Amino acid sequence: MPVVTIAGNPNINDDERRKMVHEVSKIVAETYGLPIETITVLVQEYPPENIGAGGELLIDRFKK
Numbered sequence: 001m002p003v004v005t006i007a008g009n010p011n012i013n014d015d016e017r018r019k020m021v022h023e024v025s026k027i028v029a030e031t032y033g034l035p036i037e038t039i040t041v042l043v044q045e046y047p048p049e050n051i052g053a054g055g056e057l058l059i060d061r062f063k064k
Contacts, residue, residue, distance in 0.1 A: 001032075001034060001038035001039065001040070002028050002032055002034070002038070002039055002040070003040045003041075003042065004024055004025075004028055004039065004040070004041045004042070005041075005042045005044060006020070006024070006041065006042070006043050006044070007044040007045075007046065008044075008045065008046070009045065009046060009047065009048050009051055009058065010045035010046075010047065017043060020043075021041045021043065024039075024041055025039040025041055047059075048061075048062060
């Protein structure tokens with residue numbers, strides 16, 4: 001069934017991640033009219049040295 005991928009930097013704790021996965025699953029389940037158990041959420045975390053935005057690495061942006 002539906003798979004949602006969330007990619008970002010690892011700046012949230014397990015409780016925040018748990019809440020995010022639940023809320024995203026709930027919205028997608030409601031939208032598709034499916035049971036929440038059929039929704040898969042993948043959380044991919046990338047350290048700031050592996051994320052570029054606006055032509056610069058986030059690690060460099062944090063140093064400013």
